[in-house]
Amino acid sequence: MNVKVATAPETTAVGQRPNATELKERIVRHLHSTLGTDVNKASPQAWWRATCASINEYVFDGLRNTQRTHYQQNTRAVHYFSLEYLMGRLFSNNLHNLGFYEEAKQALLELGINIADLEEQEEDMALGNGGLGRLAACFIDSLATLNYPAIGYGIHYEHGLFKQEFQHGIQIERPDSWREYGNPWEICRPESAQEISVYGYVETVYDLQGRMKKVWHPGRIIKAVPWDIPVVGYNGSSVNVLRLWESRASDFFNWDVFNSGGYIDAARENIEAETISKVLYPNDETEAGKELRLIQQYFFCSSSLKDIIRRYKRAHGDDWSQFAKQVVIQLNDTHPTVAIPELMRILVDRAEMTWDDAWNICQHVFAYTNHTLLPEALERWPVRLFEKVLPRHLEIIYEINRRFLVEQVDVRWPGDVEKKRKLSIIEEGHEPMVRMGHLCVVGSFRVNGVAEIHSQLVKSDLFPEMVALWPDKFTNITNGVTPRRWLKACNPRLAKLLDNTIGTTWPTQLTELAKLKAYADDPAMQDAFMAIKQQNKAELATEVKRLTGVDIDPHALFDVQIKRLHEYKRQHLNLLHILALYRRILQNPDYDMVPRVFLFGAKAAPGYKLAKEIIYAINKIADKINHDKRVKNRIKVVFMPNYRVSLAEKMIPAADVSEQISTAGKEASGTGNMKLALNGAVTVGTLDGANIEIAEEVGLDNIAIFGLTVDEVKALYQSGYNSRDYYLNNPELKAILDWLETDYFTPGKPGELAAIKRSLLEGGDHYLVMADFASYCDAQQKIDEWYRDRNGWARKAMLNTASVAKFNSDRSIEDYVEKVWQLKRCVVAVKP
Ligand code: GPU
Known part of the structure; x- marks a missing residue:
């Protein structure tokens, strides 16, 4: 066997790697001097905090070394602007990336503490909704690992994404107070606070030379205080920062009204100022249109730009000529678009450019x-809202738009009013609107989609005229996930098997995984691979019992759908298939199928009614099926409450099947699909988003593809889709939908689950659930047959792990560096 052994370097950006004895001493010292307790009476929280404090000694060394090096070398850096960062827990992630997880585990063991129990002490840092926020978290891990100078900017929400509970099957939202008792990973930097203006009016004035100037007189000033979270690269690389802004009442401004007897008004204004960073909007992929959300966006963009400019001026003074050489800003979707007019305002109004x-x-x-x-x-x-909150920015947007329409659109399509209407940054109508996507495309030098098919559709369906104007602006960068969190840390058994089989370099050289292909037909390796899956499933079964009370058989097939709840992601298609199986069992007591556990994890936006109805239906149907003796455990359905990063880390290593069943053309990329395949799950999926590229990598023998393609979906919509045809022509589908109207699953309450049927028939079935149902059942039948062949399945599972190295966020970051950011790596010099 050709085994490459690469050990972690002894010294890293964070200094010398400690041994267990050293760590033990530090943990006990922190128990005493930081936590004020001792080994005999310390609570699990105190142990956790003492260990975090010990870890931080290394983290902060790395942070200082990195910041000094970047400053001395005056590096160009990427500034990632995102309203969301779904970081999850940092304890084991930091230990793994620092390179002494095993030493810490040993140290704690010697102190009588199980490291896995300590990990459970940490609240998830859930400052995001789903894929978009988690992608940002994977990207900052890769940036630090690859030694690229980078800073992530965002909002320090007091409350992250809500916690989900089920009461009688109904989703209940509870506040997430992730830092109620403080967060050991963050550092407050009051010396870098900024002041941010909103509201007010714009005055036109003329200077002595008769030049016109615009002066914005803000109505409110808010303080922005940064919290830094160090982001540790894997194995002694850089320690970058995630800088999150918290809003505070401004020191001087509001309290002036005190004298005029406005004490209560001043207090109210302070509360309003502090509201800005209070809570994350829980809507995934829906525009909220709320004033507070616009203020959140502006608040963090303005603070971050001022922070960037302050740092730039330290090196360059008032010479702006190097700014674009030093600074690149990546806008994570349109949420931070207001940064574009804000930078224009700073340059034109303030720097008088x-x-x-x-x-x-x-x-x-x-x-x-x-x-x-x-x-x-x-x-x-x-427009009305913009005018109220950011009057000067609205003027700037109008001017950007005027020049765009005159200098670009009218030159390319002279006199074409329709083109102007379509391309204008301002949408005309009863309520005029600012189109943030248009503004982004006009103001950016590069625009990318997140998977090949998606990037094609961005060009063909969303911005075709913009492509005609600037063909080179548009590109694709397929998403990726960090293999450190999503394999090494979450699946230690598989990680160890890989270390022993293909060497230990795969966490940073993921293409090494391809070496596993050579073992796909080796029965011993197949056994080893499946034994690990079996152990992971047994562990998850224990967790399922603890969290839901449901007994599941670890030897059943584990079928997993974990993602936000959305009609386009089609959790209800999965549910209809479950109902089909259940009905077949009731009709034929000997119905032959591989026993399967269907596991769901999903939060619905609190205001998304049908999504909540789908959750309720899954819970009700689960309850019925799980207690039906006739089923004889061939089907179990489990809805795991409060799906989040730390739960994903437990579910993904235990999955046999990965459900990626969005309507073709609707899922931009997906990233859960990548994590599941990496951990050896076989995908049941449509030809959508990155599924297409996953299929290319693993081959059609190792993925179950079904359903309409993007082109077929378009053709079907065009020809006039009628979901009722499928209802009338497929007796099984008809019976299932009719079943939902009875009280079979909700005794005494018929019609409680009927909303799903209504949406699929009267509602028009916008996401083509009915059209894809038969094909989906066929794909599931194929999975059933594949799973019966144990060696055949092991081969497929292994080939999935072996074939998905492309979906590594390190590769995504290298693509961004090459196609967009043009950064140079900066290896950090260590100074004691
Ligand atoms: N995505 Br826009 C979100 O999670 N939230 C959003 O508000 C928007 C997009 C997701 C896409 O749905 C998913 O397909 C993609 O993989 C992910 O962003 C990261 O690009």
Whole structure:
């Protein structure tokens, strides 16, 4: 066997790697001096905090070394602007990336503590909704690992994504107070606070030379205080920062009204100022249109730009000529678009630059990633709201638009009013709107989609005229996930098997995974691989019992669908198939199928009624099936409550089947699909998003593809889709939908589950559930047959792990560096 052994370097950016004895001493010292307790009476929380404090000693060394090196070398850096970062827990992630997880485990063991129990002490840092926020978290891990100078900017939400409970099957939302008792990973930096203006009016004034100037008189000033979270690269690389802004009442401004007897008004204004960073909007892929959300967006963009400019000026003073050479800003979807007019305002109004010079800088600084084509997610802000909150920015947007229409659109399509109407950043109508996507494309030098098919559709369906104007602006960068969190840390058994089989370099050289292909037919390796899956499933079964009380058989097939709840992701298609199986069993007591556990994890946006109905239906149907003796455990259905990053880390290593069943053309990429395949799950999926590229990598023997293609979906919509045809022509489908109207699953309450049927028949079935149902059942039948052949299945599972190295976020980051950011790696010099 050709085994490459690469051990972690002894010294790293964070200094010397400690041994267990050293760590033990530090943990006990922190128990005493940081936590004020001792080994005999410390609570699990205190142990956890003492261990975090010990870890931080290394993290902060790395942070200092990295920041000094970047400063001395005056590096160009990427500034990632995102409203969301779904970080999850940092304890084991930091230990793995620092390279002494095993030593810490040993140290704790010697202190009588199980490291896995300590990990459970940490609240997830859930400052995001789903894929978009988790992608940002994977990207900052890869940036640090690859030694690229980078900083993530976002909001320090006091409450992250809500916690989900079920009461009688209904989703209940509870506040997430992730830092109620403090968060050991963050550092407050009051010395870098900023002041942010909103509201007010714009005055036109003339200087002594008669030049017109615009002066914005803000109505409110808010303080922005940064919290830094160190982001540790894997194995002694850089320690970058995630800088999150918290809103506070401004020190001087509001309390002036005190004298005029406005004490209560001042207090109210302070509360309003502090509201800005209070809570994450829980809507995934729906534009909220709320004033507070616009203020959140502006608040963090303005703070971050001022932070960037302050740092730039430290090196360059008032010389702006190097700005675009030093700074690139990546906009994570359109949520931070207001950064574009904000930079224009700073350059034109504050730095007194000409419009052309300022625009030239902007157009070399911003790049935009599009993450969706769903119309309801394309952000548009009422002009009226913009005028109220950001009056000067609205003027600037009008001017950007005027020049765009005159200098670009009218030159390319002279006199074409329809083109102007379509391309205008301002959408005309009863309620005029600012189109943030248009503004992003106009203001950025590069626009990318997140999987091949998606990037094609961005060009053909969303911005075809923009492509005609600027063909080179558009590109694709397929998403990826960090193999450190999503394999090494979450699946230690498989990680160890890989270490022993293909060597230990795969966490940073994921293409090494391909070496596993040589073992796909080796019965011993197949056994080893499946034994690990079996152990992971047994562990998950224990967790399922603890969290839901449901007994599941670890030897059944584990079929997993974990993602936000959305009609386009079609959890209800999965449910209809479950009902089909259940009905077949009731009709034929000997119905032959591989025993299967269907596991769901999903949060619904609190205001998304049908999504909540789907959750309720799954819970009710689960309850019925799980207690039906006639089923004889051939089907179990489990809805795991409060799906989040730390739960994903337990479910993904235990999955046999990965459900990726969105309507073709609707899922931009998907990233859960990548994590599941990496951990040896076989995908049941449509030809959508990155599924297409996964199929290319693993081969059609190792993935169950079904359903309409993007082109077929378009053709079907065009020909006039009628979901009722499928209802009338497929007796099984008809029986299932009719079943939902009875009280079979909700005794005494007929019709409680009927909303799903209504949406599929009267509602028009916008996501083609009915059209794809038969094909989906066929794919599931194929899975059933594949799973019966144990060696055949082991081969498929192994080939999935072996074939998905492409979907590594390190590769995504290298693509961004090459196609967009043009960064140089900066190896950090260690100084004691
Ligand atoms: N995505 Br827009 C979100 O999770 N939230 C959003 O608001 C928007 C997009 C997702 C896409 O749905 C998913 O397909 C993609 O993999 C992910 O962003 C990261 O690009």
